[in-house]
Amino acid sequence: MFHNTYVLTFLAVIKHWQIKPLQLFLMLLGLTTATALWNSVHLINGEAKKAYADAKIISSFSENKMLISKNEKDFDDKFFGELRKNGWPITPRIEGEIKDNKNGVGDIIRIIGIDPLSASNETITKIFQTDLSSDNFLRGYRVILAGPETAKKLSKLTKFKSVQVSNNLPEGYDLTDISVAQNILKKRKKLSSLHIVGQMPENLNAINSRGLKIHLNENNIDLDSLTKSFHLNLTAFGFLSYLVGLFIVYSTISLAFEQRKAILRALRSLGISSTTITGLMLFEILVISFVSGVLGVILSYFLASALLPDVAITLNGLFGAKLKNSLSMNIMFWSSSIGISTIGAVCASAPALWKTSSLNPIESARKIAWYEKTKTNLKYQIVIVLVLLGLIIYLFKFGTGIFNAFLLLGAILISATLILPIFLWFTLSLILKYKFKSPLMRWFFSDSKQQINSLSVSLMALLIALAINVGVGGMVESFRKTFNGWLDQRLVSELYIRTSDINASQTLKTVLDGEVDAILPIVRVSQNISGLPANIYGFEPHQTYEDHWPLIKKRVNAWKEINQNSGLIINEQLSRRLKLGVSDIIEFESRIGKSIRLEILGIYSDYGNPKGQIMLPFELFNKHFPDEPQLRIAIRVSKNSVVRIENILNKKLAPDKIEITNQVDIKNLSTKIFEKTFEITTTLSILTLGIAGMALFTSITTLGENRNSQLAPLWSIGTERKTLALFEILRSLSLSTLTFIFAVPVGLLVVFILTNYVNLEAFGWKLPIFYFPMQWITLCVVTIFVTLFSTCLYSIKLATASPAELLKACQYDT
Amino acid sequence: MIRNLATFIFYAITCLILIIGSANSQNVIKKNKELVIFPxxxxxxxxxxxxxxxSHDQYRVEWWYLTANLKDQNGEPLGLQWTLFRADLEAENRKNGWNNSQIWMGHAALTNRDSHMFHEKIARGGVFxxxxxxxxxxxxxxxxYLKGIDWKNLTxxxxxxxxxxxxxxxxxGPLVKHGDEGRSIKSSLxxxxxxxxQPFFHAQGWIEQDGKRQxxxxxxxxxxEWSNQFITDTQDGWDWFSLNFDSGEKLMLFQVREKDQNYYYAGTWMNASGSxxxxxxxxLIQPIEPKSDAHYYTNWTIKIKNLNLDIDIEAINPSSKMNTIYPYWEGPISFNGSHSGNGYLEMTGYIN
Known part of the structure; x- marks a missing residue:
């Protein structure tokens, strides 16, 4: 009997969803999409974080500086003994990949061969964290260490049976003695690099004569912190979409509450306590959120799978981070996903639940005085907006760092959403000051004004989505425009050539002498400057650079001074991170670790480069980094001769000696990477707009359920149903159009924050802002369509409503 | 400095097989069939x-050892050590490149009254x-390096x-083979x-300490010296002396300490005309109490009855412990008594 009461009460409560299945569907959809978006972003971030952690473990086995062959290929292992004898503190390394073809999967296993005897103590500590005795590592058994899965694959794949599972190694890698690695990789007597474990000798002849060069281990870059901003960016978008999704839940639940008031009051009159009713309604929410959570996980998997390739391309292209194109979901992910869905649903339904618990059974069933309520709400909103404005001003003045940049963005968006109803209120009040000839018109605007409150949540969602779309769209387009122009400047040479060795470079120069306008060799060394990874380029000062190199700040006679070898130019990233400007002195190390101090003559923009960069005129470069071979060469030639020159080079130089890249190909590749980067944000912002559209649809549809009682009097005094339906459409349209008008300046503010704060922190460079009115018009049209679509169902229903229905509504109107 | 455990295990195992020998080396030979094939x-x-x-690669352990008793520009005594050890981890004697089963170890030290500086290097064989x-x-x-056209002139x-x-x-002077034509017995078994x-080297050159050259x-x-095994499991270690008499004569002397206190002695008397x-x-080799630190004796009395030799030995610097992965004591000494002169002392197998 006791149980029966609960069951019956619960059945009475959920009966509502049977009557209004659309409401239930919309709520499930909203919650599912919100959860899915939030989860997919986390799934991607999690996958990336795992990849960074793996990369970090692997790179921790490497030293910061190493010797590699000048042509960056494997080299003779006899150099190791010879160089040690010359006093070079080096440890050898062989690296390579084998393919897991036998299992038909084709996974790549990366083999790393080390010499534990010459490796540094730090490296040895990291490698032998396991129970493995290092003696076994080197003795006849020559153990291979690998992660559990890789160990299984490896045992099947190679004849080496002494594979030992190590939980310290990431999957896909295996670590072993250099002799074993050479065997597995079939690279007998070869080495990939010689890592420097101590103080280098000053005399570099020994390495030069063996065709080796010093190289900075670029894998030691802290990918985690480098990509932090990128992931924060994704998280922010995911959260935004989640929030917009919750608007749907909020508006549906609130409406369902209003509509269920009668039955709830009846239940209370029957003696069922408000606690029981609230508890059962909470249970109902939990069931819904559980279902949404499960659906959200499934949806998020597909969404993340779709986004991951783009993210992988971006992270590889921008930061050199390698991500696998597969996602892994575990029990933690499932539970956190359902948790997120539940927390969201409970938060969004908290106001309705609160009202249920304090529902008075004998309270008169009067309708809410919308107008008064709206006015009171607006007062509260003004107070919150004022507080937020204070925060915004503070952040503008004193905020630094990516977190504050996002906080600023958040504060601006929240303020904007709170200002929106105030804006609509005052706009409509202003319109109402006009003396309308038609009382119907007057009624229309007055009615719209009083509807602000009930529609405000979905309009706010729409505002956020529109502002984000205007903002992100503006940023992406600004970037595209700037980047393309910048690429034209930077990649001015028609051909970019890489040779295998110095002889090939020499042949190339001889062959092209007199055939082309200019031969511009470029050399590069890597180094950490004040802890920041940077590349130092040596270049031949030439009119080409003077005419095209995109200097954003410079000394008056910068190029003249460069020609006189009086200083250097650096990229914007380095300038911002080291807080160095034109005429400041930059300090870095020569090849043998001696301090170099040179004056900065100019700063150039360098979009898409996560690293710092220095451009040194050749003469200075050679002084500090002598004998660096010129293996990269840019060629200036008239556009018509490009093919002819390519043919000459291909004829005179063997394919393994030369690699020719066309300017157009490089431009396409660079553009592709950035397209992918922004494709992710664009996709997320469009999805946000989609959810906002759904929120609007939900609000309008559910509001329509109550509208008959307000519209019936108008019908009774002679207004046609079609006219009323048209008015309803116009009302929604005018409110969403006003929202759009308000969203444009907010969106521009978003662009401003994104380019001046977020991007600056995330990538280290600042973009010029351009305006794209065509984009806004497109968005406006999309908004109109979304609104029309949202209203049409309800309007058709109204236009075709039977007189009996409207009469009934009149009858109950109080 | 606390070295990480893994490195220590690794080095320790290597060194167990190395020259210094160890108490359980005999066990190793008995238990591990592979090792018995060393000749x-x-x-x-x-x-x-x-x-x-x-190099005698067919043998498990080998070393080239150089010690020098020098005087600096102020006439102060100075000791110098240069050692290269070779040990094979396996009796299979793998020689092929990185697959080589040999481990090499170098020790160098410079010792005066106030300081004892040393360094250690380790390398695998087969890759030069x-x-x-x-x-x-x-x-x-x-x-x-230790190199020259032959052993008459080395650097x-x-x-x-x-x-x-x-x-x-x-x-x-000439090269001297110890024991029976170079076969030097280390135990009663x-x-x-x-x-x-080659104890007759005249040495000349420069040293640099803390950036100062003289x-x-x-x-x-x-x-x-090379062998398959230097001491048995009934032996703890040895005390080895190289003595340069003011007369120009030389004496090599050692005792291998048996666990049962029944020590094994051997020595060679050398001069320019023979040995x-x-x-x-x-x-008779006797330590004089107390120990210089908790582990090592740095004052000794040596008597050789039939030579009427009775000398007291004193370390130039008692703190000459080679705190390498497998620690031992090695440093210059001076002696007085019936004879006087200088030399080197090495003590191994003490509890550290």
């Missing part, structure tokens, strides 16, 4: 030069990071964190090594 030093040992200056060639002679590990060089040295060595010395000169003593092994029953 032993036969009675009919025939040492030939220059071939035998080189360390090796020994005979014609011309060159023993090296990284950029440390030695090594460097550590705060020191560096280069010495030219000129032999003023007949365990032996092949062992010869010229030095004096005498130097080179040893070359002969000592009668073990005539040798």
């Amino acid at each position: 032993i030093i036969e009675q009919n040992l025939l040492i030939k030069f220059p071939k035998d200056h080189g 990071q360390a090796n020994v060639t005979t014609e011309p002679f060159e023993a090296w590990i990284d950029d440390w 030695v060089s090594a460097s550590g964190k705060n020191f560096k040295y280069v010495l030219k060595l000129e032999a003023k 007949g365990l032996a090594s092949a062992y010869y010395s 010229l030095v000169s004096g005498s130097a003593w080179a040893d070359h 002969y092994p000592l009668d073990p029953s005539q040798i």
Whole structure:
């Protein structure tokens, strides 16, 4: 009997969803999409974080500086003994990949061969964290260490049976003695690099004569912190979409509450306590959120799978981070996903639940005085907006760092959403000051004004989505425009050539002498400057650079001074991170670790480069980094001769000696990477707009359920149903159009924050802002369509409503 | 400095098999069938030069050892050590490149009254990071070397964190084979090594300590020894002396400490015209209490009855412990009594 009461009460409560299945569907959809978006972003971030952690473990086995062959290929292992004898503190390394073809999967296993005897103590500590005795590592058994899965694959794949599972190694890698690695990789007597474990000798002849060069281990870059901003960016978008999704839940639940008031009051009159009713309604929410959570996980998997390739391309292209194109979901992910869905649903339904618990059974069933309520709400909103404005001003003045940049963005968006109803209120009040000839018109605007409150949540969602779309769209387009122009400047040479060795470079120069306008060799060394990874380029000062190199700040006679070898130019990233400007002195190390101090003559923009960069005129470069071979060469030639020159080079130089890249190909590749980067944000912002559209649809549809009682009097005094339906459409349209008008300046503010704060922190460079009115018009049209679509169902229903229905509504109107 | 455990285990295992020997080396041989195929030093040992200056890869352990008693520019005594050890991890004797089963270890030290600087290097065989060639002679590990056309004229060089040295060595006497034609017995059970010395080097060159360079000169003593095993599991370690008498004569002397206190003694008396092994029953080697630190005796009394030798030995610097992965004590000494002179002392197998 006791149980029966609960069951019956619960059945009475959920009966509502049977009557209004659309409401239930919309709520499930909203919650599912919100959860899915939030989860997919986390799934991607999690996958990336795992990849960074793996990369970090692997790179921790490497030293910061190493010797590699000048042509960056494997080299003779006899150099190791010879160089040690010359006093070079080096440890050898062989690296390579084998393919897991036998299992038909084709996974790549990366083999790393080390010499534990010459490796540094730090490296040895990291490698032998396991129970493995290092003696076994080197003795006849020559153990291979690998992660559990890789160990299984490896045992099947190679004849080496002494594979030992190590939980310290990431999957896909295996670590072993250099002799074993050479065997597995079939690279007998070869080495990939010689890592420097101590103080280098000053005399570099020994390495030069063996065709080796010093190289900075670029894998030691802290990918985690480098990509932090990128992931924060994704998280922010995911959260935004989640929030917009919750608007749907909020508006549906609130409406369902209003509509269920009668039955709830009846239940209370029957003696069922408000606690029981609230508890059962909470249970109902939990069931819904559980279902949404499960659906959200499934949806998020597909969404993340779709986004991951783009993210992988971006992270590889921008930061050199390698991500696998597969996602892994575990029990933690499932539970956190359902948790997120539940927390969201409970938060969004908290106001309705609160009202249920304090529902008075004998309270008169009067309708809410919308107008008064709206006015009171607006007062509260003004107070919150004022507080937020204070925060915004503070952040503008004193905020630094990516977190504050996002906080600023958040504060601006929240303020904007709170200002929106105030804006609509005052706009409509202003319109109402006009003396309308038609009382119907007057009624229309007055009615719209009083509807602000009930529609405000979905309009706010729409505002956020529109502002984000205007903002992100503006940023992406600004970037595209700037980047393309910048690429034209930077990649001015028609051909970019890489040779295998110095002889090939020499042949190339001889062959092209007199055939082309200019031969511009470029050399590069890597180094950490004040802890920041940077590349130092040596270049031949030439009119080409003077005419095209995109200097954003410079000394008056910068190029003249460069020609006189009086200083250097650096990229914007380095300038911002080291807080160095034109005429400041930059300090870095020569090849043998001696301090170099040179004056900065100019700063150039360098979009898409996560690293710092220095451009040194050749003469200075050679002084500090002598004998660096010129293996990269840019060629200036008239556009018509490009093919002819390519043919000459291909004829005179063997394919393994030369690699020719066309300017157009490089431009396409660079553009592709950035397209992918922004494709992710664009996709997320469009999805946000989609959810906002759904929120609007939900609000309008559910509001329509109550509208008959307000519209019936108008019908009774002679207004046609079609006219009323048209008015309803116009009302929604005018409110969403006003929202759009308000969203444009907010969106521009978003662009401003994104380019001046977020991007600056995330990538280290600042973009010029351009305006794209065509984009806004497109968005406006999309908004109109979304609104029309949202209203049409309800309007058709109204236009075709039977007189009996409207009469009934009149009858109950109080 | 606390070294990480893994490195320590690794080095320790390597060193267990190395020269210093250990209490359980006999067990290793018995238990591990692989190891028994290392040959032993036969009675009919025939040492030939220059071939035998080189590496004897068929034997498990080998070393080239140089110690020098020098005087600095102020006439202060100074000791110098340069050692290259070779050990094979496996009896299979793998030689193929990185697959090589040999481990090489180098020790260098510079000792005066106030300081004892040392450095250690380790390398694998087969990749020429360390090796020994005979014609011309060159023993090296990284950029440390002991080399020359033959053993008459050698150059030695090594460097550590705060020191560096280069010495030219000129032999003023013949090479000396210890024991029976170089077969030097180490225990009453007949365990032996092949062992010869060049104790008559005149040394001249420079040293650098904490960036300050100065010229030095004096005498130097080179040893070359190889075997499958140096001590048995009933033995703890040894105390080894190389003594340069003011008369120009030389004495090599050691005791291998048996666990049952029944020590094994051996020695060789040398001068420019010849040499002969000592009668073990005539040798008395006694430490003088107290120990210089918790582990090592740095004052000794040596008596050789039939030579009327009775001397007291004192370390130039009692803190000459080689705090390498497998620690031992090695440093210059001076002695007085019936005879006077200088030399080197090595103590191994003490509890550290």
